[in-house]
Amino acid sequence: QVQLVESGGGLVKPGGSLRLSCAASGFTFSDYYMTWIRQAPGKGLEWVAYISQSGGAIYSSDSMKGRVTISRDNAKNSLYLQMNSLRAEDTAVYYCARWNEGMDVWGQGTTVTVSS
Amino acid sequence: EIVLTQSPGTLSLSPGERATLSCRASQSVSSNYLAWYQQKLGQAPRLLIYRASIRATGIPDRFSGSGSGTDFTLTISGLEADDFAVYYCQQYSPWTFGQGTKVEIK
Numbered sequence: 001q002v003q004l005v006e007s008g009g010g011l012v013k014p015g016g017s018l019r020l021s022c023a024a025s026g027f028t029f030s031d032y033y034m035t036w037i038r039q040a041p042g043k044g045l046e047w048v049a050y051i052s053q054s055g056g057a058i059y060s061s062d063s064m065k066g067r068v069t070i071s072r073d074n075a076k077n078s079l080y081l082q083m084n085s086l087r088a089e090d091t092a093v094y095y096c097a098r099w100n101e102g103m104d105v106w107g108q109g110t111t112v113t114v115s116s
Numbered sequence: 117e118i119v120l121t122q123s124p125g126t127l128s129l130s131p132g133e134r135a136t137l138s139c140r141a142s143q144s145v146s147s148n149y150l151a152w153y154q155q156k157l158g159q160a161p162r163l164l165i166y167r168a169s170i171r172a173t174g175i176p177d178r179f180s181g182s183g184s185g186t187d188f189t190l191t192i193s194g195l196e197a198d199d200f201a202v203y204y205c206q207q208y209s210p211w212t213f214g215q216g217t218k219v220e221i222k
Contacts (some may be wrong), residue, residue: 013146037161043151045161045204059210063117095160101208102151102166103175109160 002026002105009110016086016114021105022079024094030054030074035098036081038092039109046092049081050099062112063091087116118143120205120214128222135192137179137217139205144185149209152181153214156201164203165190195219 010021033069035050049060049070052075060068069082091114097103119142129135137205138148148168163172164180173200176194192199200221205214 043157043214044214045206047206047213050211061211097160102163102172103161103206104163106160106162116154 002098002115004098004105004107006094006096006107006110009112010113011113011115012086013116014087017082018086018112020081020083020094020112022081022109024077024079024098027098027105029072029077034070034072035072035097035099035103036068037081037095037097038090038112039066039095040089040092041089043092047099051079062098076086083112086112089115090114117210118145118207118212120207120212122203122205122214122217124217126218126220128220129199130222131195133195135190135195135199135219136213137185137190137192137203137219139188139190139214141186141188141207145188145207146209148184148212149207150181150183150188151206152179152210153204153206154201155204161204188222192219 004024005023011017012018036048051058051070067085093109095109096107098105121140123138150168152165156160169181180191182189198212202218204216
């Protein structure tokens with residue numbers, strides 16, 4: 001079945017780095033834009049970044065610009081988010097999602113906690 | 117950046133009642149590029165509506181979206197127990213989310 005599974009979350013110190021991964025299955029991964037969305041504890045949804053099918057077009061939110069890099073490996077059906085210079089306010093559940101004029105498939109999320 | 121403001125913040129209704137959720141944009145949303153999502157506690161969001169009024173695959177017809185320009189509405193006709201959740205609007209030209217409306221049981 002169509003599925004997205006995130007991994008790579010965890011506890012990291014302020015200023016540290018983390019790389020999130022998202023494994024896709026059940027659909028032709030290379031046909032879709034893919035996105036990362038995050039949700040801080042008790043807060044709403046916030047778009048982080050998205051990437052075109054080939055990876056040629058990449059967009060990231062102002063709140064994380066310069067600190068995140070979104071990438072994909074279509075041969076491995078995988079999406080990535082490299083996060084650097086992490087801050088306490090980056091603590092959130094990070095979801096990957098498939099973009100199909102609307103985010104129609106979501107992963108279960110991976111939790112990132114930034115704390116000393 | 118287009119700011120989306122959802123109202124009300126919380127809607128207290130009984131099962132069977134009609135829910136009307138508003139999403140207002142700070143400037144016109146091009147081509148009605150607006151989506152609605154439902155999120156239950158501890159779960160990932162689920163796409164309900166895209167392009168302001170088109171139901172996503174598998175979404176019951178009690179969910180409907182309407183509006184254009186700067187004013188959009190999600191209507192749930194006849195609330196069921198499974199519908200009590202938080203609802204978010206999102207515009208994708210470029211991308212921003214509203215802050216959410218919680219629909220709770222009265």
